[in-house]
Amino acid sequence: MKEGDVDKRGLKTNPKKINNENVVEHVESFHPTISHYRREHAPNVMYLSSDITVPAMYSDYCETHCTDQEKLISYEYYRKIVKDRNISIAKLGHEECELCQKFLIHNPRTDLRHRNCEECKNYEIHHEKYILARAEYQRNVDVQNNMKGKPINAN
Structure with a gap:
């Protein structure tokens, strides 16, 4: 060369x-x-x-x-x-996490909640957190999918 x-x-x-x-x-x-x-x-x-x-x-x-x-x-x-x-x-x-499995053993009819039961109250809090976490995860997926193909701003 x-x-x-x-x-x-x-x-x-x-x-x-x-x-x-x-x-x-x-x-x-x-x-x-x-x-x-x-x-x-x-x-x-x-x-x-x-x-x-x-x-x-x-x-x-x-x-x-x-x-x-x-x-x-x-x-x-x-x-x-x-x-x-x-x-x-x-x-x-397992199809359920440990807390969900424990609750199913405690209360097989998940549609019924005992008002004064500590186990049922703990499950309700856990279930609400699960719903919020899944919604947040889906929001993150949607944001990432929307960002695909968009140019990155160089400031």
Whole structure:
């Protein structure tokens, strides 16, 4: 190479590189959420409903997003994106957190509350906090989704 020549290696984009934004958007369209009952043990893991499977998600992606112009992605690539987003579809052990489970044992008919029962009062407070936390989490998800695609203000 002559003196003064600029090395131009690596400047062109790979024509075979896959734009995974469509795949990420498709995965997010299944609305993965944090778990009410696993938050302490796995705070960064998102969960999907147990009736959803990665093969079914991949099949839906292929039906809706793969046209003649777009290249078909592999199942393994799709699965890797789901894994990289910390989304789990594993069957969960308990359907309720410990406080909710304790209350169900105490009072199987959750529609009835005992007025002077300390256990029922504690559950009511816990349940209200749960509702508020889920609403706040959903608000944060909505804010993040609204911010996608908007330019960042450089002040």
